[in-house]
Amino acid sequence: MPELPEVEVSRMGITPHVTGHRVAEIIVRNPRLRWPVPEEIRQIEGQVIRRISRRAKYLLLETDIGYAIVHLGMSGSLRVLPASVPPEKHDHVDLVLSSGEVLRYNDPRRFGAWLWQQPLDEEHTVLSKLGPEPLSDAFSADYLFDRAQGKRTAIKQFLMDNQVVVGVGNIYANESLFSAGIHPKRAAGKISLQRMTVLVAEVKAVLAFAIEQGGTTLKDFKNADGKPGYFAQELLVYGKGGEPCPRCDKTLSEMKIGQRATVYCSDCQT
Structure with a gap:
């Protein structure tokens, strides 16, 4: 299972290729992940990814109207590819970007997640009870x-x-x-x-x-x-x-x- 350092490196790796770009389309090939991918996540289409942050082992793809919450589960990974690259068997979710590239989520075991959070709603249940970040001053x-x-x-x-x-x-x-x-x-x-x-x-x-x-x-x-x-x-x-x-x-x-x-x-x- 990817641990916090692997997730942080994923955040660092995709950030320069994704932030500042508009989401032209989200393609969900298989919504049956750890939790069903909610229909509300399609609100991300047309939005600009302003920032990618991390909370615990969740990645937050932040836009002006909300954010996608991504968890890599046991076997998930993210890649930035040309949108023309054909998907493989376990490529379950694509964010097609205005740059002509795609943020592609691959997860053979499907224990990961793609969720959606509105900015003014209560904090999502997967984040609401988490302790402090280990590299923050709050962890003393x-x-x-x-x-x-x-x-x-x-x-x-x-x-x-x-x-x-x-x-x-x-x-x-x-x-x-x-x-x-x-x-x-x-x-x-x-x-x-x-x-x-x-x-x-x-x-x-x-x-x-x-x-x-x-x-x-x-x-x-x-x-x-x-x-x-x-x-x-x-x-x-x-x-x-x-x-x-x-x-x-x-x-x-x-x-x-x-x-x-x-x-x-x-x-x-x-």
């Missing part, structure tokens, strides 16, 4: 420490709760906890403010570095012959259970927390 050690008070939830699950903070998926929770030296099963409410300060700093650093790495793939967002994929990641522990710890050489342990693979060092993380 004081905030995380206060939210954790009295919580027995494992800190890894706590970090991955989108109502606490958005976008810290499984990969980045593993990496951040290792870098902070915190055991993934430690109760969130038992972590001191001092250790939360380190953890918040590591979450921000890990995500920022992943986004920086992904910047090298931006050219792939305008390529008729291929799709943007995951960028190369320099991971310390994720997916490396049974290998030596990069700090102490002890064998990395692996277990499931909340049905998600969790890798950690029993010596370095306490």
Whole structure:
């Protein structure tokens, strides 16, 4: 599943090719995504895309009368192509632009979404209960420490709760906890403010570095012959259970927390 850095890189990749252009037509070949594509989304036709922003793992294509909310789901991707390029089997949605190009959404598993939001309505339900962005000032050690008070939830699950903070998926929770030296099963409410300060700093650093790495793939967002994929990641522990710890050489342990693979060092993380 695309994580926050991949979604942010998607936003960066499509922005220069889409913003400022008028939507000549929206083509919905298959409306049966995670939620049915609403008919109201056709209001985007004739509108200029003013900005593309991101909230959690949702991309917001903003116009003067509302915005399309796009989620890549488990397998979705976006490409900017010449409008003359024929669609492929899993190309479900096209935004045909006045530039003669098309923003094309491909999603083999159809777990993604295209939704519509009017600007004066209440915030869309998919966005209304989300926590702060992890790279924003709102995500601070004081905030995380206060939210954790009295919580027995494992800190890894706590970090991955989108109502606490958005976008810290499984990969980045593993990496951040290792870098902070915190055991993934430690109760969130038992972590001191001092250790939360380190953890918040590591979450921000890990995500920022992943986004920086992904910047090298931006050219792939305008390529008729291929799709943007995951960028190369320099991971310390994720997916490396049974290998030596990069700090102490002890064998990395692996277990499931909340049905998600969790890798950690029993010596370095306490």
